[in-house]
Amino acid sequence: MLEHLTLLENKTIYLLREAYSQLRENTALLWSIGKDSTTMLWIARKAFFGTIPFPVMHIDTSYKFKEIYEFRQKYASLWNLNLIVTKNEAALKEGMNFKKGRFECCDALKTQALKLALNHHHFKGVYLAIRRDEHGIRAKERYFSPRNEQFQWNYQNQPPELWNLFKSTTAQDEHIRIHPMLDWTEIDIWRYIEREKIPVNSLYFSKNFKRFRSIGCETCCEPVDSKARNLKKIIHELETTTISERSGRAQDKENSYNMQKLRSLGYM
Numbered sequence: 627m628l629e630h631l632t633l634l635e636n637k638t639i640y641l642l643r644e645a646y647s648q649l650r651e652n653t654a655l656l657w658s659i660g661k662d663s664t665t666m667l668w669i670a671r672k673a674f675f676g677t678i679p680f681p682v683m684h685i686d687t688s689y690k691f692k693e694i695y696e697f698r699q700k701y702a703s704l705w706n707l708n709l710i711v712t713k714n715e716a717a718l719k720e721g722m723n724f725k726k727g728r729f730e731c732c733d734a735l736k737t738q739a740l741k742l743a744l745n746h747h748h749f750k751g752v753y754l755a756i757r758r759d760e761h762g763i764r765a766k767e768r769y770f771s772p773r774n775e776q777f778q779w780n781y782q783n784q785p786p787e788l789w790n791l792f793k794s795t796t797a798q799d800e801h802i803r804i805h806p807m808l809d810w811t812e813i814d815i816w817r818y819i820e821r822e823k824i825p826v827n828s829l830y831f832s833k834n835f836k837r838f839r840s841i842g843c844e845t846c847c848e849p850v851d852s853k854a855r856n857l858k859k860i861i862h863e864l865e866t867t868t869i870s871e872r873s874g875r876a877q878d879k880e881n882s883y884n885m886q887k888l889r890s891l892g893y894m
Contacts, residue, residue: 630814631814631817631818631821634810634814634818635669635672635818637806637809638666638669638673638806638807638810639669639672639673641769641804641805641806642669642670642673642674642753642804642806643673643674645751645753645770645802645804645806646674646679646680648751649750649751649802651679651680652748652749652750652751653680653749653750653751653752653753653804654680654681654682654683654710654743654747654749654751654752654753655667655670655678655680655681655682655683655752655753656683656684656685656740656752656753656754656755657682657683657684657698657709658684658685658755658841658842659684659690659694659697659698659827659841660755660827660840660841660842661815661816661819661826661827661830662755662756662757662807662810662815663754663755664701664824664825664826664827665755665807665810665815665818665819665824666753666755666806666807667682667705667707668822668824669806670753671705677706678707678708680708681708681709681710681747682702682707682708682709682710683709683710683711683712683743683752684698684709684710684711684712685712685713685735685736685739685740685743686711686712686713686739687713687731687735687736687739687843688713688718688735689723689724689735689843689844689845689846690842690843690844691827691829691841691844691847693827693828693829694827694829694841697825697827698711701825710743710747712739712740712742712743712746713735713739714734714735714738714739714742717734717735717738717739718735722734722735723845724843724845724846728846731846740752744801749801750801750802751801751802751803751804752801752802752803752804753804753805753806754803754804754805755805755806755807756805756807756808757807757808757809757810757811757812757815758808758809759810759811759812760812760871767803767805767808768805769804769805769806769808770802770803770804770805771802771803771804771805772800772801772802772803773800773801773802773803774800775800812839812864812871813861813864813865816857816860816861816864817861819857820857820858820861827841829841830860831854831855831856831860832852832853832854832855832859833855835851835852835853836849836850836851836852837849837850837852837854837860838850839871840871850869
């Protein structure tokens with residue numbers, strides 16, 4: 627019988643290939659440079675025999691950790707990625723930042739930036755490495771999740787997914803979010819990273835008894851107390867911790883409904 631991680635990997639490969647077979651070149655993989663999207667990127671390279679046949683896109687807010695930019699530059703080159711870096715230049719020129727509100731900043735620099743990119747490149751599908759266990763609103767997702775022409779997600783009325791039958795067709799102004807990692811958990815990700823020897827950002831490892839469990843904009847992420855300086859210690863820490871993964875994300879702390887509001891409007 628196949629082990630748990632291999633079963634998860636096989637399903638992710640199946641979902642990546644299924645989406646590509648339906649949408650082909652009209653797709654892009656969103657790479658935040660975090661552990662989840664880097665793991666999905668690794669599996670996508672496996673799924674397509676070393677060469678990903680669609681672009682990899684990074685939504686750059688300009689406020690990311692320098693370690694994120696360094697990791698992006700190194701591995702985009704090493705893995706020969708067709709990398710698209712996109713920003714909401716208009717919002718940045720107007721001075722958009724977290725001081726104007728976490729919700730407003732995320733919406734302008736992430737959601738609207740993604741919307742601009744999809745419209746510019748005419749993408750009909752995007753692969754995202756979200757997991758159901760990460761946040762309550764993400765637990766409501768489907769593997770193939772349609773967004774309407776206003777970019778909105780109707781989480782109260784989603785298409786059924788029975789017998790591996792997915793809604794992969796869209797109207798002219800709609801697009802599909804494909805979620806090949808929905809069934810994974812945080813500890814699954816780290817065990818798979820250990821098994822596969824996947825490179826991950828140094829921010830995840832303890833330095834001066836602090837490390838990040840979730841990375842993104844430097845202005846909105848806080849480290850947690852930790853002695854985990856390697857993969858085995860991270861896994862052991864997760865086996866015993868009661869602290870939530872996104873406890874260091876400022877936008878999650880401000881308002882318990884912020885994530886639901888953001889995602890209903892098109893946030894990743």
